[in-house]
Amino acid sequence: MNATDPKALPQELIAAARAAARNAHAPYSRFAVGAALLMQDGSVITGANFENASYGLSLCAETVAIATASAAGRLREIVAVGVIGGAMDADGAPTGTTPVSPCGRCRQVINEAAQMGGRDLPVHCGAAQGDAVRTYRLSELLPDAFGPADLGIS
Numbered sequence: 001m002n003a004t005d006p007k008a009l010p011q012e013l014i015a016a017a018r019a020a021a022r023n024a025h026a027p028y029s030r031f032a033v034g035a036a037l038l039m040q041d042g043s044v045i046t047g048a049n050f051e052n053a054s055y056g057l058s059l060c061a062e063t064v065a066i067a068t069a070s071a072a073g074r075l076r077e078i079v080a081v082g083v084i085g086g087a088m089d090a091d092g093a094p095t096g097t098t099p100v101s102p103c104g105r106c107r108q109v110i111n112e113a114a115q116m117g118g119r120d121l122p123v124h125c126g127a128a129q130g131d132a133v134r135t136y137r138l139s140e141l142l143p144d145a146f147g148p149a150d151l152g153i154s
């Protein structure tokens with residue numbers, strides 16, 4: 001993937017998010033979500049939702065992906081985000097043609113990467129199936145965000 005123009009790459013990121021969603025651990029909601037992060041060097045880091053029998057402990061796909069990037073020392077290298085999700089079929093594959101956008105908590109988590117990397121990240125919201133993609137900047141999804149600068153950290 002070419003990282004120079006993140007807006008040109010939504011379909012590749014959506015494809016990576018779809019593949020990641022196949023590894024969702026979502027036996028409770030049976031709603032599989034996949035997230036894919038395009039990195040500065042063109043590589044992709046993915047995540048899937050990871051639910052827990054204690055429901056409130058569940059982690060969203062976007063949060064898993066960003067924590068994975070951070071654990072690899074690459075939080076500042078993220079240049080674009082892709083996400084898909086949908087109700088699982090009998091084989092565990094996500095279904096549906098309606099784009100999914102990040103939940104409020106994930107928007108705040110994405111903001112941590114955006115602020116640390118100094119980028120207003122594009123967020124490509126896709127569906128499990130079909131070509132529909134809605135692209136936003138994080139600042140549209142989370143205007144006037146609370147972030148590291150509020151704590152005097154850059």
Ligand code: THU
Nearest residue numbers: 029031033049060061102103106
């Ligand atoms: N979910 C995500 O992974 N990301 C979101 O942005 C929204 C919701 C997950 C959480 C839960 O495992 C399932 O989708 C149903 O809410």
